[in-house]
Amino acid sequence: MERKLTRAYKKAPGPSSLAALAEHYLRYQKFDRARKLVEEGLLKYPESHKLRLLEQRIKRTDLYEEFLKAGQEITENPNPDAYANLAALYRTVGDIDKALETCAAGLAKFPNSVRIYLNVAELRISRYARDYMPRDAVIALANLEKAVSLDDTDYAAAILLSEFYMAVGAAESAIHALKKLLVSHPEDEHAQEMLDKALEMSRRDEPVEDLVRDISQKRRMAVEAGLLCYLEKCVRGVQDGKVRRRIDAEKTSKALTPALEDTGARAMVVLNPDGSLAAEARQEGDPINTEALALATREIHDNTNDYALRMDLGSFESGEIEGPFGHILVNSVEGWLISGITSARPSNRERMRKRMQEVAEDCLLTAPVIDEAQEEEEEKPDADTAQPDQGA
Structure with a gap:
């Protein structure tokens, strides 16, 4: 079977034939071969959904012992850190939905866990940075504020909340959070530098939710403007932000x-x-x-x-x-x-x-x-067919 799949890949190289061979390697626990093949495949076909899923599987295989340990701890000795650790593992392999599901299960049992609230916020912020969905940012904010309300001396939660406020332009909220943080961490240079910047940009606060939605709307308008420019060119192919492809x-x-x-x-x-x-x-x-x-x-x-x-x-x-x-x-x-x-x-x-x-x-x-340069060159009229200058 391996020879057959290898021949098929060499005869018709592509993400499907490559994925089939990599799946065969995984099935027979040839993890190093599978990992190398998928890594090479993603360099050639970075948009391939199949290869991305295989990459997740390989990462989970690499972290099998850690997943097993975290799962056993939740079963035998459930505690907030166990849920947070398992969620962090899911985040490492790129499964954000499963990570959030794990956090939700943890908060159902431990509703006062600062670390789990912080995990949820980090997951939502990372997805907001990717998709610019305001709901993710608003939920991240709620979880950060909840974490800080439970323990205003928790440095990681307080500093991330302050950074969030600064990122969306809520200077007054950032100043308030940083001043509270500096009470428990008076020697922290990073927090002091952030406070100085917040004081410089200080202005009358708008609701943070409105600021988040404003950022998302501006980003969406920019995307639409780029799409309109692309449509005006009416070039056949795909525009994915990096490359365009001409299909057969x-x-x-x-x-x-x-x-x-x-x-x-x-x-x-x-x-x-x-x-x-x-x-x-x-x-x-x-x-x-x-x-x-x-x-x-x-x-x-x-x-x-x-x-x-x-x-x-x-x-x-x-x-x-x-x-x-x-x-x-x-x-x-x-x-x-x-x-x-x-x-x-x-x-x-x-x-x-x-x-x-x-x-x-x-x-x-x-x-x-x-090839953009080649395409522009091909669109230029040939010298032999160019119209003579009417003013000559």
């Missing part, structure tokens, strides 16, 4: 065909981040209009994504809609949209999502990166 439409359409057969979908489409139709496939003889499916896909994504952002629920990942036309399932994969339509609600929904992810891994994330 024919290859992608061919990859959709077995997905149709496996899931029973009438048709499937892939849309570029600019909304244009990148690839399509439909059952032979089916009169369905793939342009209409593409339009419906864009509408499902745009409306759902807009609502989710306004409600601080995060960005769109997947969605479904059902009507007399059938059932449409939409997945967002690193900027692309992939959708399929069936005659009725699919019983194999997870299989369809899996097939969509495979198409993304094999056809989209492996597409060549667009």
